[in-house]
Amino acid sequence: MRILNSIPKNDGFHMPAEYEKHYGCIIIWPERADSWQYGAVMARKAFTEVAKAISGSEKVTVLTSAEGYDTARELLPENIRVIEMSSNDSWARDYAPTFLKDNKGNIRGADWYFNAWGGLDDGLYFPWDKDNKMARKICDLYDIDVYNIQDFVLEGGSIHSDGEGTVLTTEECLLSAGRNPKMTKREIEKKLKNSLGADKIIWLKRGLYNDETNGHIDNICAFTSPGEVVLAWSDDKNDPQNEISKECYNILSNETDAKGRKLKIHKLPQPHPIYMTKQECDGLIHFNGQPTRTEHERLSASYINFYISNDAVIMPGFNDKNDKKAKEILENIFIGRKVIQIYARDILIGGGNIHCITQQIPIFYRNPTC
Amino acid sequence: MRILNSIPKNDGFHMPAEYEKHYGCIIIWPERADSWQYGAVMARKAFTEVAKAISGSEKVTVLTSAEGYDTARELLPENIRVIEMSSNDSWARDYAPTFLKDNKGNIRGADWYFNAWGGLDDGLYFPWDKDNKMARKICDLYDIDVYNIQDFVLEGGSIHSDGEGTVLTTEECLLSAGRNPKMTKREIEKKLKNSLGADKIIWLKRGLYNDETNGHIDNICAFTSPGEVVLAWSDDKNDPQNEISKECYNILSNETDAKGRKLKIHKLPQPHPIYMTKQECDGLIHFNGQPTRTEHERLSASYINFYISNDAVIMPGFNDKNDKKAKEILENIFIGRKVIQIYARDILIGGGNIHCITQQIPIFYRNPTC
Numbered sequence: 001m002r003i004l005n006s007i008p009k010n011d012g013f014h015m016p017a018e019y020e021k022h023y024g025c026i027i028i029w030p031e032r033a034d035s036w037q038y039g040a041v042m043a044r045k046a047f048t049e050v051a052k053a054i055s056g057s058e059k060v061t062v063l064t065s066a067e068g069y070d071t072a073r074e075l076l077p078e079n080i081r082v083i084e085m086s087s088n089d090s091w092a093r094d095y096a097p098t099f100l101k102d103n104k105g106n107i108r109g110a111d112w113y114f115n116a117w118g119g120l121d122d123g124l125y126f127p128w129d130k131d132n133k134m135a136r137k138i139c140d141l142y143d144i145d146v147y148n149i150q151d152f153v154l155e156g157g158s159i160h161s162d163g164e165g166t167v168l169t170t171e172e173c174l175l176s177a178g179r180n181p182k183m184t185k186r187e188i189e190k191k192l193k194n195s196l197g198a199d200k201i202i203w204l205k206r207g208l209y210n211d212e213t214n215g216h217i218d219n220i221c222a223f224t225s226p227g228e229v230v231l232a233w234s235d236d237k238n239d240p241q242n243e244i245s246k247e248c249y250n251i252l253s254n255e256t257d258a259k260g261r262k263l264k265i266h267k268l269p270q271p272h273p274i275y276m277t278k279q280e281c282d283g284l285i286h287f288n289g290q291p292t293r294t295e296h297e298r299l300s301a302s303y304i305n306f307y308i309s310n311d312a313v314i315m316p317g318f319n320d321k322n323d324k325k326a327k328e329i330l331e332n333i334f335i336g337r338k339v340i341q342i343y344a345r346d347i348l349i350g351g352g353n354i355h356c357i358t359q360q361i362p363i364f365y366r367n368p369t370c
Numbered sequence: 371m372r373i374l375n376s377i378p379k380n381d382g383f384h385m386p387a388e389y390e391k392h393y394g395c396i397i398i399w400p401e402r403a404d405s406w407q408y409g410a411v412m413a414r415k416a417f418t419e420v421a422k423a424i425s426g427s428e429k430v431t432v433l434t435s436a437e438g439y440d441t442a443r444e445l446l447p448e449n450i451r452v453i454e455m456s457s458n459d460s461w462a463r464d465y466a467p468t469f470l471k472d473n474k475g476n477i478r479g480a481d482w483y484f485n486a487w488g489g490l491d492d493g494l495y496f497p498w499d500k501d502n503k504m505a506r507k508i509c510d511l512y513d514i515d516v517y518n519i520q521d522f523v524l525e526g527g528s529i530h531s532d533g534e535g536t537v538l539t540t541e542e543c544l545l546s547a548g549r550n551p552k553m554t555k556r557e558i559e560k561k562l563k564n565s566l567g568a569d570k571i572i573w574l575k576r577g578l579y580n581d582e583t584n585g586h587i588d589n590i591c592a593f594t595s596p597g598e599v600v601l602a603w604s605d606d607k608n609d610p611q612n613e614i615s616k617e618c619y620n621i622l623s624n625e626t627d628a629k630g631r632k633l634k635i636h637k638l639p640q641p642h643p644i645y646m647t648k649q650e651c652d653g654l655i656h657f658n659g660q661p662t663r664t665e666h667e668r669l670s671a672s673y674i675n676f677y678i679s680n681d682a683v684i685m686p687g688f689n690d691k692n693d694k695k696a697k698e699i700l701e702n703i704f705i706g707r708k709v710i711q712i713y714a715r716d717i718l719i720g721g722g723n724i725h726c727i728t729q730q731i732p733i734f735y736r737n738p739t740c
Contacts, residue, residue: 002448059513066436066456066500069507078372082510084454086436130436137439140452143429366736 002145003136004108007194013100013108013147014197016362017163017223018308024059025309026138026359027051028090029068029082034125034292035089035350037283042346047090048075050307050314050347050354053340055080057310058360061141063087063134083141088116088131091352093218094155096359097135097146100197105365109146110195111135112154117213118178119153124212124351125287142361152191153179157216157356159192162223165199165258167192172206172215179214200258204248208232209241211300218355219302221248224266224333227257232304233267241270268329271320274301280349293349305353306330307360313337316344316353372515373506374478377564383470383478383517384567386732387533387593388678394429395679396508396729397421398460399438399452404495404662405459405720407653412716417460418445420677420684420717420724423710425450427680428730431511433457433504453511458486458501461722463588464525466729467505467516470567475735479516480565481505482524487583488548489523494582494721495657512731522561523549527586527726529562532593535569535628537562542576542585549584570628574618578602579611581670588725589672591618594636594703597627602674603637611640638699641690644671650719663719675723676700677730683707686714686723 030036036043051060063085064072072082097109114132116123139146160168189201207215220232234241252265276297303326306315313334317323331339347353400406406413421430433455434442442452467479484502486493509516530538559571577585590602604611622633646667673696676685683704687693701709
C-alpha cells in the first residue's frame with residue numbers, strides 16, 4: 001500500500017456510482033453497547049440479513065473486533081469473509097475508504113479524516129481514533145494504494161456520485177461547524193472535485209429531519225442512474241420533513257448535472273414517524289452517563305438508505321404502511337435488479353441504515369496467479 | 371470459507387515443498403513481553419529485515435494486534451501488507467495453516483490444534499487460544515477453504531514435505547506426551563499421510579539439542595530438493611549435538627523417500643553454542659513470575675532454520691565463525707537462489723528462528739476480476 005499525497009483527479013481517478021459493477025462490499029460488525037441495544041443481538045441478525053442479501057452477487061467482507069469474531073463467524077454464512085479490524089463503531093459507509101477507480105482497472109482508496117460526525121462540536125462519540133484508521137487499514141487489506149486526505153473531514157454517507165462527474169451533498173453537513181469550519185464553501189467544493197474526480201457539486205440545503213449526522217445525503221436523496229435521483233418525500237404538512245423535501249425538490253428541479261442534463265426526480269414516500277420505546281432505551285448501556293437515545297425520540301428513518309448491489313437493491317423496511325409502496329417504487333426504478341426489503345428497525349436504532357453500514361468496492365483487476 | 375471435515379488426501383490435496391513456487395508469506399508481528407526482550411524493539415527490526423528479504427520475490431503479509439499495527443506499519447515497507455489479527459505470540463510456522471494444493475491451482479488450509487508445544491504437560495505458555503484460532507482466520511482472510519483437523523495436535527515446524535509424497539518429522543516431537551498421547555505412532559503416521567497427502571513418513575528420533583519445541587524438524591533438517599536434505603552438524607564430540615546429528619545421519623542414510631530414492635545428505639555446521647546473557651534476561655518481563663529464559667541458558671541456534679522464498683534463501687546469522695561457511699554451503703545447494711543472511715539473535719531469543727516466524731502460501735489461482 002502506497003500512501004499518496006497527490007490529487008486523485010490529476011491521477012485520473014474518480015468515484016464511480018454505486019450502481020456500477022462492484023467487486024464486493026465491506027460491513028463492520030455491530031458491537032458497541034451504547035449504539036446497539038441488548039448486546040447487539042438483534043442488530044447482528046439484521047446486519048447478517050443485509051450481508052446475506054448482498055453476498056448473492058458480490059463478495060462481502062465483515063470486519064470485527066477480536067472479541068466479535070466468534071459471533072460474526074457463527075451468524076454469517078461461509079461465503080462471507082470475516083476479518084479482524086478494530087473500530088469504534090460499525091459505519092462502513094462513513095469511514096471505510098471511498099473507493100476511486102481509473103480507466104485501467106485500478107482502484108485506490110480515499111482516506112478522509114473522520115471525527116464521529118462533528119468532533120468535539122457535535123460529534124456522537126469520543127474517541128474516534130480506531131474508526132479514523134480504518135480506511136487506511138482497509139486499503140492495506142485489499143493491497144491497494146490510498147490517498148491521504150486526512151486534512152479534510154468527510155464521511156462517505158455525505159456524498160453520492162453519479163459516476164459521470166456529478167456529486168450530490170448537503171450544506172447542512174459539509175458546512176457544519178464540526179467538520180471543516182475554516183474552509184469556505186468554494187474551497188470545500190474544490191476539495192471534493194479534486195478528491196472525487198468530479199466536475200460538478202450539487203448542494204442540497206438540508207438532509208432528513210432530525211438526522212444526527214447533520215443531514216447526510218444518503219438518508220434523503222440518491223442517484224439511481226445518470227440523470228436520475230430518488231428523493232425522500234412526505235406529503236404530511238404537519239411533518240417538518242414536508243418542507244425539507246419540497247426545498248430539495250426545488251433545488252434539484254433547477255439543477256443540471258456535470259453533463260448538462262436536467263434531473264429526473266423520483267419521490268419516495270417516507271415511513272410514518274418512528275419513535276424510540278422505553279424498552280429499546282433500556283437496552284442501551286450509557287457510556288459516560290450520557291444516554292444515546294431517549295424515549296419518544298424520533299428516529300431518522302428513510303427508505304432512501306438502501307444499498308445497490310450487483311443484482312439487487314437492499315432497502316430497509318419498518319413494518320410501516322408505506323413499506324410496500326416504497327418497495328414498488330424502487331422496483332420500477334431499478335429494472336433488472338431485485339428489490340430486497342429487510343426489517344431494519346434494529347439498524348435504525350444505532351443511528352443509520354443499510355446504506356450507512358455498507359461500503360461498495362468497485363470491480364478491479366488483480367493478478368490471477370497469486 | 372468452507373470448513374471441511376473430509377480427508378485432504380482423498381480430496382486430491384497435498385502439502386507442496388517449500389522450494390516450490392509461492393504466492394506469498396505470512397509473518398506475525400512480535401509483541402509478547404515475556405518472549406521478546408526490551409519491548410520487542412530489536413526483534414521487530416529483525417522480523418522487518420526477514421520480511422523485506424522475502425518480499426523481494428513474493429507477497430508478504432504481516433499480522434498484528436490492534437496495538438501493534440502502528441509500529442508494524444511504520445517499520446515495514448509499503449509493499450508489505452499489515453493486517454490486524456490477534457494472537458498469543460508470533461510463530462506463523464507453527465499455527466498459521468499448513469497450506470495444501472491440488473493439481474487444479476486450488477489451495478486449502480490445514481487447521482491443526484495448537485497447544486503451545488505441549489499443552490499443560492510441557493507447553494511454553496498459557497493460554498494459546500488466539501494462536502489456535504489463527505489458521506482458520508487466515509483461511510478466512512485468503513478466502514480459501516479450511517480442513518478442520520482440530521482433533522490432532524501439530525505445529526507446522528514439526529513437519530517438512532518434499533512435495534512428492536515424503537514427509538520428514540521427529541519422534542521426540544510427534545510422540546511427545548503433550549501432543550497426541552492417546553495415539554500410537556502408526557495412527558499418527560496415518561493421520562499425517564491423510565492430512566498432508568503423503569505416502570511416506572521419515573522419522574528422525576530427536577531434534578536439535580535443547581530445543582524447547584520438543585525437537586521440531588525445522589531446526590535440524592530440511593528438504594532442499596526432492597531426494598536431498600540438509601542436516602545440522604556438529605563435529606565437536608563434547609557437544610551433545612554431535613551424537614544427535616550422527617543418529618539423524620544414520621537414519622537418513624538408510625532411508626528411501628516416497629519415490630524410492632536414496633537421500634543425498636548435506637551437512638551444515640552448527641554455530642558455536644550461544645547462551646543467554648544477563649542483559650537479555652533482564653529485558654524480558656516474566657508472566658506469572660516464571661522466567662522464560664535464564665542466564666547462561668543455551669539457545670537452540672541452527673542455520674537449518676531458514677526460509678526458502680521464490681528467489682532467495684533467507685538464513686540466520688549469529689556473528690559466529692561458522693556464519694560464512696554455512697552460507698557458502700547453502701549457496702552451493704540452492705543454485706539460482708540468492709542466500710541472504712540476517713543477524714537473528716533477536717529472533718533466537720524468542721525461541722525460534724527465520725523458518726519458525728514464516729509460513730509460505732503456494733501460488734494459486736484466483737479470479738482476476740475481483
